[in-house]
Amino acid sequence: MVTIQDFDCSYENNWCPGCGNFGILSSMKEAFAALDLPPEKLLLISGIGQAAKTPHFLKCNLFHTLHGRALAIATGAKMANHELTIVVNSGDGDCYGEGGNHFMNAIRRNVNLTLLVHNNKVYGLTKGQASPTSDIGMVTKTQPHGVIAESFNPLAIALSLGAGFVARGFSGGGEQLTRLIQAGMKHQGFSLIDIAQPCVSFNKVNTHSWYKKRVYDLQQENHRTDDFQKALELSFLWGDRIPTGILYQKKTPSFTERLGIEKDGPIIRRKYDPLKLQKVLSAL
Ligand SMILES: Cc1ncc(C[n+]2csc(CCOP(=O)(O)OP(=O)(O)O)c2C)c(N)n1
Numbered sequence: 393m394v395t396i397q398d399f400d401c402s403y404e405n406n407w408c409p410g411c412g413n414f415g416i417l418s419s420m421k422e423a424f425a426a427l428d429l430p431p432e433k434l435l436l437i438s439g440i441g442q443a444a445k446t447p448h449f450l451k452c453n454l455f456h457t458l459h460g461r462a463l464a465i466a467t468g469a470k471m472a473n474h475e476l477t478i479v480v481n482s483g484d485g486d487c488y489g490e491g492g493n494h495f496m497n498a499i500r501r502n503v504n505l506t507l508l509v510h511n512n513k514v515y516g517l518t519k520g521q522a523s524p525t526s527d528i529g530m531v532t533k534t535q536p537h538g539v540i541a542e543s544f545n546p547l548a549i550a551l552s553l554g555a556g557f558v559a560r561g562f563s564g565g566g567e568q569l570t571r572l573i574q575a576g577m578k579h580q581g582f583s584l585i586d587i588a589q590p591c592v593s594f595n596k597v598n599t600h601s602w603y604k605k606r607v608y609d610l611q612q613e614n615h616r617t618d619d620f621q622k623a624l625e626l627s628f629l630w631g632d633r634i635p636t637g638i639l640y641q642k643k644t645p646s647f648t649e650r651l652g653i654e655k656d657g658p659i660i661r662r663k664y665d666p667l668k669l670q671k672v673l674s675a676l
């Protein structure tokens with residue numbers, strides 16, 4: 393039986409005390425153990441940032457790549473070995489800014505992986521500049537007159553691109569966040585969990601207590617996760633009430649199913665045949 397301790401690692405963690413990332417890390421370990429997923433079957437992939445450091449603090453396979461490029465690497469890894477369970481940790485800057493193009497195309501392809509976006513609404517690692525999800529008017533050191541661009545809405549964009557699992561979590565959500573991560577990982581296709589995460593050092597607006605007053609669980613309202621129109625409506629709800637939970641879920645063929653590569657087993661286990669390559673090259 394897999395336990396939480398199987399993912400423990402001794403790498404030094406220097407996130408600020410009180411950072412929302414700690415709650416996400418705990419829920420990840422709990423979800424992996426609850427799914428009875430052995431560390432060797434799990435691959436964590438991340439880009440650059442405070443959120444992207446998360447895989448360092450877990451004992452399993454990991455690939456720490458370039459800023460914004462985690463989903464591109466994850467797509468390749470899934471093609472090479474579709475039997476691996478892949479989880480991507482990304483920040484709102486990393487995923488929706490530098491990696492925005494990869495975000496859209498991973499959804500369109502329906503790559504079977506779980507994307508956890510630690511959304512603290514700022515660039516944390518580089519000390520608090522505005523990110524794509526900063527609210528209009530937000531004052532930062534580099535936007536002293538307030539952000540002038542409209543905020544990026546990841547849930548609405550994911551829904552409009554056909555994502556089959558779209559959810560919002562809260563880093564202080566404890567058991568609910570663990571449940572969401574488990575559900576996302578069980579979903580056969582692309583799953584997005586955008587996680588509201590306070591940055592205690594650089595976001596003095598969207599604090600832990602600010603979220604505590606506003607977040608509510610969609611399960612309490614008997615939300616139907618197959619209602620696309622309702623999900624789209626909920627994706628725009630941000631203010632006094634912030635919905636958390638699964639907004640929308642629908643199974644469609646995943647990337648590797650569409651490619652038809654699953655039936656012959658993972659590519660990494662197939663024999664290399666130079667003659668086949670020669671044939672392809674000579675036909676060019
Ligand atoms: C191509 C590139 N551009 C910029 C940087 C500098 N940089 C490193 S981390 C970061 C911001 C990360 O912010 P976010 O993804 O929101 O994650 P957080 O640190 O808030 O968790 C930036 C701009 C970089 N490393 N590479």
Ligand code: SF4
Binds near residue numbers: 406410512592594
């Ligand atoms: S700067 Fe913000 S995101 Fe980074 S560790 Fe500190 S609180 Fe967390």
